[in-house]
Amino acid sequence: xxxxxxxxxxxxxxxxxxxxxxxxPISGHRSVxxxxxxxxxxxxxxxxxxxxxxxxKGNFPGRFSGRQFSNSRSEMNVSTxxxxxxxxxxxxxxxxxxxxxxxxxxxxxxxxx
Amino acid sequence: xxxxxxxxxxxxxxxxxxVTLDCVYETRDTTYYLFWYKQPPSGELVxxxxxxxxxxxxxxxxxxxxNFQKSTSSFNFTITASQVVDSAVYFCALILNQAGxxxxxxxxxxxSVSS
Numbered sequence: 001x002x003x004x005x006x007x008x009x010x011x012x013x014x015x016x017x018x019x020x021x022x023x024x025p026i027s028g029h030r031s032v033x034x035x036x037x038x039x040x041x042x043x044x045x046x047x048x049x050x051x052x053x054x055x056x057k058g059n060f061p062g063r064f065s066g067r068q069f070s071n072s073r074s075e076m077n078v079s080t081x082x083x084x085x086x087x088x089x090x091x092x093x094x095x096x097x098x099x100x101x102x103x104x105x106x107x108x109x110x111x112x113x
Numbered sequence: 114x115x116x117x118x119x120x121x122x123x124x125x126x127x128x129x130x131x132v133t134l135d136c137v138y139e140t141r142d143t144t145y146y147l148f149w150y151k152q153p154p155s156g157e158l159v160x161x162x163x164x165x166x167x168x169x170x171x172x173x174x175x176x177x178x179x180n181f182q183k184s185t186s187s188f189n190f191t192i193t194a195s196q197v198v199d200s201a202v203y204f205c206a207l208i209l210n211q212a213g214x215x216x217x218x219x220x221x222x223x224x225s226v227s228s
Contacts, residue, residue, distance in 0.1 A: 104159075
């Protein structure tokens, strides 16, 4: 079956702009989580959505937001981009129970200039 | 609070050597899950193994093996007869079995296998 699909793979944006990243989970998976990966901070949790509701949120400013649609696809948005937002953004899907584990996509590499 | 420590930042070995990647975790909860992921240069995190806190059996999958010891809060990963294709960053992660929690990752260990 198809894996987790993230689009686009690469993005270059200018400071102050906003960006929207997309994630399509594995068919049947209802949980989608987002992580930010940077060389300095490593992998950090952004938020998790389950059945269109935000179930959990990490310690990130309000500029970072997300949503999930009825087909479980998810988007995350970053407004007023800062240079420090440059990172690999990874999406993970899971059936529902965290014990099932998480399948990650290839990520979107965002560069803010 | 929960924490995962991977003390080895980088490891370099020659092909066919065995290598062990260390992972130490901290949590006061009794029910949790541990994971290992591999991240090749392409960026995707590839799932390797999941362990729940009640299952301390060691596991072997081909050249990979995992040693889970609750007494030392460790979940170490050994690659036997390493190959160049094993070169990647490996992450250990922990998640509690309760609502409102997320995967907590270690900083990762970069493994370089040369021929």
